[in-house]
Amino acid sequence: xxxxxxxxxxxxxxxxxxxxxxxxxxxxxxxxxxxxxxxxxxxxxxxxxxxxxxxxxxxxxxxxxxxxxxxxxxxxxxxxxxxxxxxxxxxxxxxxxxxxxxxxxxxxxxxxxxxxxxxxxxxxxxxxxxxxxxxxxxxxxxxxxxxxxxxxxxxxxxxxxxxxxxxxxxxxxxxxxxxxxxxxxxx
Amino acid sequence: xxxxxxxxxxxxxxxxxxxxxxxxxxxxxxxxxxxxxxxxxxxxxxxxxxxxxxxxxxxxxxxxxxxxxxxxxxxxxxxxxxxxxxxxxxxxxxxxxxxxxxxxxxxxxxxxxxxxxxxxxxxxxxxxxxxxxxxxxxxxxxxxxxxxxxxxxxxxxxxxxxxxxxxxxxxxxxxxxxxxxxxxxxx
Numbered sequence: 001x002x003x004x005x006x007x008x009x010x011x012x013x014x015x016x017x018x019x020x021x022x023x024x025x026x027x028x029x030x031x032x033x034x035x036x037x038x039x040x041x042x043x044x045x046x047x048x049x050x051x052x053x054x055x056x057x058x059x060x061x062x063x064x065x066x067x068x069x070x071x072x073x074x075x076x077x078x079x080x081x082x083x084x085x086x087x088x089x090x091x092x093x094x095x096x097x098x099x100x101x102x103x104x105x106x107x108x109x110x111x112x113x114x115x116x117x118x119x120x121x122x123x124x125x126x127x128x129x130x131x132x133x134x135x136x137x138x139x140x141x142x143x144x145x146x147x148x149x150x151x152x153x154x155x156x157x158x159x160x161x162x163x164x165x166x167x168x169x170x171x172x173x174x175x176x177x178x179x180x181x182x183x184x185x186x187x
Numbered sequence: 188x189x190x191x192x193x194x195x196x197x198x199x200x201x202x203x204x205x206x207x208x209x210x211x212x213x214x215x216x217x218x219x220x221x222x223x224x225x226x227x228x229x230x231x232x233x234x235x236x237x238x239x240x241x242x243x244x245x246x247x248x249x250x251x252x253x254x255x256x257x258x259x260x261x262x263x264x265x266x267x268x269x270x271x272x273x274x275x276x277x278x279x280x281x282x283x284x285x286x287x288x289x290x291x292x293x294x295x296x297x298x299x300x301x302x303x304x305x306x307x308x309x310x311x312x313x314x315x316x317x318x319x320x321x322x323x324x325x326x327x328x329x330x331x332x333x334x335x336x337x338x339x340x341x342x343x344x345x346x347x348x349x350x351x352x353x354x355x356x357x358x359x360x361x362x363x364x365x366x367x368x369x370x371x372x373x374x
Contacts, residue, residue, distance in 0.1 A: 012199060131366030134355045138347065142359055145336025146329055153328060160325065168321045172329055176363025179318030 004039075005046050005088045013043060013092070014099065043092070044102040050089040051109045053082045058116055069129025072120050073170055079147050080166035084156050091151045114140055143173060191226075192233050192275045200230060200279070201286065230279070231289040237276040238296045240269045245303055256316025259307050260357055266334050267353035271343050278338045301327055330360060 007016055007024050018039060022029045036042055062074040083090045093110075096103045114137070121136035121143075130139070146169060156162060194203055194211050205226060209216045223229055249261040270277045280297075283290045301324070308323035308330075317326070333356060343349060 012201070014199070015202065130364050131358075131362075133366070134359065138352075138355055139359065139364065141336075141340060142333055142356060143364075145339070146333045148339075149328075149332025149336050152332070152335075165325075168325055169329060171318075172321065172326065172360070172363075174364045175318075176359075176365075177317050177326065177330075177361045178363075179320070 001042070001046060001049075002088065004042050005092055008043070008046070009088055009091050009095075013039075013095070040100060040102050044105075046089055047093040047096060047102075047106045050082075050086055050093040051106065051113070053086050053089075054079060054113060055109075057082060058113070058120075067129055068120060068123040068127055072117075072124045072130065073174060075117065075120065076143060076147065076170050076173065077166045079144070080150065080169055081162055083147060083150055084154065084162040084165070087151065087154075087156065090148075094148055094151060114144065117144065146173060188229070188233060188236075189275065191229050192279055195230070195233070196275055196278050196282075200226075200282070227287060227289050231292075233276055234280040234283060234289075234293045237269075237273055237280040238293065238300070240273050240276075241266060241300060242296075244269060245300070245307075254316055255307060255310040255314055259304075259311045259317065260361060262304065262307065263330060263334065263357050263360065264353045266331070267337065267356055268349055270334060270337055271341065271349040271352070274338065274341075274343065277335075281335055281338060301331065304331065333360060 003025055004021055007021060011020065016039065018029050018032065021039060021042075022032060025032065036045075057075055057078040060074065060078060062070055093106060096106050098104050098107050118137045118140040121130060121139045124130040125132040125136060150165070150169075154165065160168075190212055191208060194208060198207065203226065205216050205219065208226060208229075209219060212219065223232075244262055244265040247261065247265060249257050280293060283293050285291050285294045305324045305327040308317060308326045311317040312319040312323060337352070337356075341352065347355075
């Protein structure tokens, strides 16, 4: 799977043929067809892996269980970690454009993920932990826009550690660029 | 240009041949070659347009001229507007992977843009308007990660107005999801 996903990310899924997969995997085409029905099945398994990992984060319960706001912060932090751990799989997922049944299903699961995050944002806003002057769906899109943009430049090997990246991203999004304001500023 | 850029975005630049361009433009291939040397020149003009628009924002001076922090906020807001106005051109720019001389030059200009934004973040931090506990280059990448992610879902026609989007995005990034905290919270 790792090799196939790497090839898809390098050449684009649509631009990758079974010939190329066979060469890079070091397997005959008939060996590949012994395991899967074709490249679409490989795509389905790969993006399913990324989606399963992201949905699992929504079901995690932060310890200690506190507020909806803490859950949201946990989801953001853990999503960065999933993106870093499953980088090639998440990259493939985020490039899917809906050109086949498998891709359409993946887009539908991404929309469901967005809905669940937007619901969490709304609950966090209702308890006063998140601003309520911006639509929760827009907030959800901005949050995951920031997280998803990491695939464009983040490489776990040799860069900033995942935990530091997850902390900085969560800090900026929750506290803002201005940072925590002193409670009674002088001057 | 608009038609060519639309075709590139739909089919991918690498997947678009002169045959397809000729059909979609309603021009013979020899007519196209009368104007440009090939599809790479079209790509260069198109992504140059997006880059020029983004660099122009860096040279704008907000009115009234106040602080470096205000300049940074202005750059964020205006970048959202450029992205919305030049959506197909910016989309094409952001998908460039460096597969040719033209694409390499575009990636170099994007890096230069990032450097200039990071410098602005550092100046804003030096005057106390932006938190100084996160590397300015990382902040620059998170900011433009959020802005650039808009190409994935934002469509100016029939959605949230550009000015409202620019305000919400800037608000979330500068003030944070928690919003402005009351200066002396009770309880």
